[in-house]
Amino acid sequence: MQQTTVPHAQPYFETFLKRWPTVQDLAQADDGEVMAAWAGLGYYSRARNLLKGARMVVSQYQGGFPDDEISLLKIPSFGPYTAAAVAAFAFDKPANVVDGNIERIMSRIYAVDESMPAAKPKLKALAAQWVSEDRAADWPQALMDLASGVCRPKSPKCGECPLSEGCLAYELDQAERYPVRLAKAAKPRRYGAVFLLVSNEGFIVERRPDKGLLGGMLGLPHLEWRGDVWVDNDVLDQLLIADVAAELIGQYEHVFTHFALTQNVWLQRLTEDEMSEFLRQNNRFQRLGFGNEKALPTVFGKALKFLPM
DNA sequence: AACACGGGGCA
DNA sequence: TGCCCAGTGTT
Known part of the structure; x- marks a missing residue:
């Protein structure tokens, strides 16, 4: 789902799992068929890299995924986010899972005034403080769910937020101002x-x-x-x-x-x-x-x- | 560090 | 119209 909304990605996900249920199936797939199945999702390098990654997992790990972030990070299509997400969600290991949602939460709780994307390393460091050894998978899932449903980009529901107490942006009554973004150049x-x-x-x-x-x-x-x-x-x-x-x-x-x-x-x-x-x-x-x-x-x-x- | 890389949904 | 989305890979 990298950079793609869940509702948009979900039907593609179902189709993919029905057609290529295991990483072995995907590794043996025809490239053109995979690209055709991805059509309309965008960011097509993700499909090419997903195939590369599936083939690497099958050849190097006999189709069983490694369970540590360092090894996961070497698989094509796995970047820092996905490696941490799989370590946490699939293997219940403590990992600093930082996506756009968690960046937004951190930028608000700590009222980070540095603008995006320069603030990303600082936000990741702040998120690291929230990594828990206990219920390692549940914490990032909870933060991401909170971000998508409550700590939303527009009109955050601070009145329903369990973290509003101690949230600097909330205390400033400026939650929606974070994360700070500079105006983008007009698209040519x-x-x-x-x-x-x-x-x-x-x-x-x-x-x-x-x-x-x-x-x-x-x-x-x-x-x-x-x-x-x-x-x-x-x-x-x-x-x-x-x-x-x-x-x-x-x-x-x-x-x-x-x-x-x-x-x-x-x-x-x-x-x-x-x-x-x-x-x-x-x-x-x-x-x-x-x-x-x-x-x-x-x-x-x-x-x-x-x-x- | 900056840029390339899709498409859809929503205010 | 512009923003944002369960970011990654290249330059």
């Missing part, structure tokens, strides 16, 4: 054009390289997403199939972590023969049948919604 905007090369059976996609944005995912062909506005004539010069008429059928907006995208949607209708011929000459592309749109990241799923029914 980029512009692009995406191409729907469509036959009666499906449409053309490509497997994106493992590194970078949407790495390892299937994607639609598109112009590079750049900071300057496209010109339609330029787009027409860069069609993958030059001798088939292209029609501009829509435009949409999509927001990534570090930029916003305005994208035009271009449609080219192909016969089955034209598509087969194109695929024969362009190995990096493949056809995805209608009905499999869920294998695509959201930014491309949005483009397909412009297809006339």
Whole structure:
């Protein structure tokens, strides 16, 4: 769930456990199937690293997880948070489990005025004082539950909080001010054009390289997403199939972590023969049948919604 | 230490 | 519109 809300992640979690019930099953999974199952969740490097981690656990530990934080931390997809969380929740070991929730609680109890993210080391040190040898798993769980339900980012319910006595932010009547965050720089905007090369059976996609944005995912062909506005004539010069008429059928907006995208949607209708011929000459592309749109990241799923029914 | 990396829900 | 989410890996 790293950086993802529980309600968003939960159905994916259920699907994953049904399809790959054990770490051995996941280690043997097909990479493309795992990436497709992750589509829509975002932060796709997590899926690649989860697979790497599963394969390492099976090869190094014969499929049984190590139970100490130091060893867990060496597994791909395990960072400081996850290593501590697994040590505590799976093995009931004392561990300093610090996620965004616990950072918020600490910043309020101690009224930490240093701004995020610079304050993170200080908040982690403060959280260390709350690690308990007794009921090691219950303490971080209780703090996280308290943070999500009571010590919420907006409108904290200090009147219901068992820790309000001694909470410096509460005594200052400024709970909502913490954690202190500086205003973020405005998100830059980029512009692009995406191409729907469509036959009666499906449409053309490509497997994106493992590194970078949407790495390892299937994607639609598109112009590079750049900071300057496209010109339609330029787009027409860069069609993958030059001798088939292209029609501009829509435009949409999509927001990534570090930029916003305005994208035009271009449609080219192909016969089955034209598509087969194109695929024969362009190995990096493949056809995805209608009905499999869920294998695509959201930014491309949005483009397909412009297809006339 | 700073940056790259998705997407959805909510005020 | 901006914030935040059971953060990690790379530069």
